[in-house]
Amino acid sequence: MTTHTSQKNTEDAKKMLVDYLQRVDQLKAKDRTLIPPQEMQLLDPELRSHTLDEVAIGFTADQARIEALRCLQCIKKTCVEDCPVSIDIPGFIHHIATGEFENAASVIRQTSLLPSICGRVCPQETQCQAHCTVGRALKDVDKSVAIGRLERFVADWERINGKVKEPEVKPETGKRVAVVGSGPSGLVVAADCRRQGHHVTIFEAFHKLGGVLRYGIPEFRLPNEIIDREIETLRRMGVEFQTNFVVGRTRKLVDLIEKDHFDAVFVGTGAGLPFFMGIEGENLIGVFSANEYLTRANLMHANETGKADTPMFPSKHVAVLGGGNVAMDAARMALRLGAEKVMVIYRRTENEMPARKEEVRHAKEEGVEFRFLENVKRILGNEKKWVQSVECITCELGEPDASGRRRPIEVPGSNFLINVDTVIVAVGNGSNPLISQTTPDMQVNKRGNIIVDEMQKTSIDRIFAGGDIVLGAATVILAMGEGRRAAAAINKMLADEIQREHAT
């Protein structure tokens, strides 16, 4: 068994790079689009489907430089326009092409705080890479410059070579900021507020930090070590952490201000309320929300039988319902936990699937089966109330619905059974109601998302919010973007206050 990119490829890359570099000044746009897109090294599918090791190994330095040479350095930067945090993409890519990786890293760091995470989990094909000129010239979005992989390469290079600079912290202001939730939005707020010299405490319900990055997204896609690093940086900057602390229960949200005298609070509690399908049999033994399934494995290490106390359900034949990243993660995790057969059942076709393309491809390579245009109608159990099978119905695509995706229409009478012992429901998450239930003055919309203004401020004075709790289940980068905005607003509010205090 070998990895996808063999020794030969690596040598080819080296030769190719030398060749391109020799005539780099003469490279026309056309020549650049003809440079072959670089393939990222992956673990062998057969091997990796049994371990939690990270699937994508990443670009080599030579590959990264070749890939960077594909960038046309466009005047109109569509990639930057499509990036939620407006990273100067051509800027950092140019530094990669010239081999100045450290400079590339500083360009990214100007706007993004967690590049090693975003490079791994952002849906690039619908963001920066969606309208890349190279991709458009080649009439294939998959042939766009691999911006995400380049970002990841730079961030990893920086980390491995010990070049990550701890952000500077200004002198203490004496102001105190409470951050509720340690997901990406909260981590960004903590960093940005701490930089201005404010004291920051992160309150986290779980015993571990990182939010969905920790308990949702599996190790094989985002190693824990990377999250640990980011948290360690925050700790060194002087951010405090209070784990096992459920705001709303251990302390009411407003009490953080009234009793504990925080000057500002950021709520980044995420979209932690799993939706179920509302079908018959959903409470049988062997039916899980993807959140539960993944939390048991990722956070509680239930996969390590013998070591972990949290039990894992012994699944053999698994049906995963849904077509997003969460469904892909659950399916691939099930394989790694020893399931013999894992099926993703999705109502529409592959084109409408919201999951990152790369994850779908990796899932297929690993042996996950996809059943498109099928919908589960009910789950059947045995006399002990354990799952035995799912009843499916075939669908056809009809007119586009509000989301612009073509609506699946069930074909009457096409019902059939599939034998499974486990069903993982991954049909989305709503916003966690705990804060709103225990904070009467907090305004939420009818979906339960916290309502904020353009500065991320909520209906309560001094309280800001962002990430999935505002957007509904969204993405890491959007959560970070909201965190950035909230932190800027908090920093401004506190700076104004400090100025007023000095004036009097």
Added chain:
Amino acid sequence: MKVMAPLIAEERQPGQFIILQTESEYGERIPLTIADADRKEGSITLIFQVVGKTTAQLAQFEAGDDLPAVVGPLGKPTHIQHYGHVVCTGGGIGIAPLYPIAQALKQAGNRITIILGARSKELIILEEEMQAIADECIICTDDGSYGRHAMVTEPLKEQCEKADKPAMVIAIGPPMMMKACAETTKPYGVFTQVSLNTIMVDGTGMCGGCRVNVGNEVKFVCVDGPEFDGHLVDFDNMIARLHAYSDIEKNKYKCFVEEGWKEKMVSQ
């Protein structure tokens, strides 16, 4: 067991619970109800029965040891008001969480009848405390070693048959006992509140592992409960779900006990 947890002690209200871990990396998260709290001291009291590895480990903690994770108070507090006559029924270890509720109901001016049940005399806990707040206290044991030789449902039924039948019944104990209590009171139309103790992971409503059918709805015990209308709870489903991991749990406990033995032999 008393645990120093000043914030939980300050905020907790009757009916609420905590989740704890005896090991931070590989430990499991188990819910335990808060039996009592001392705000001044900053402590909460947990009463538990050794039923598996984590509770066995917990029992080995000594005064001064640190618990790696205690989070709470979780769940909605019991709604306390003046109802009139309330029957509080506790079975086995369920007597522990019942105590603060009965106490609060008493303070709210209710007339309290307490029915305590257990397999045998030694398993009746908090009897003195309960006697102190009860207007009437009935004790039953399955084996007749103490009090009435009966199930709690027998005196409960008698209460419901009285002319001044209770305005409300609270039943906390093993699932089978709560189910039986709910079935007993149903024909009399006496509202019966039960407190469910399902398998939990996070305790914040994020995983849905604690879900139960209540009426036609799916509820999450950790955030919507733990108390529900006993006449609407699908106990059969809940009991089946509680046993999802029984075999694994039993095995783990066995290993733990055997390993414990091994360690003891080595140290001797």
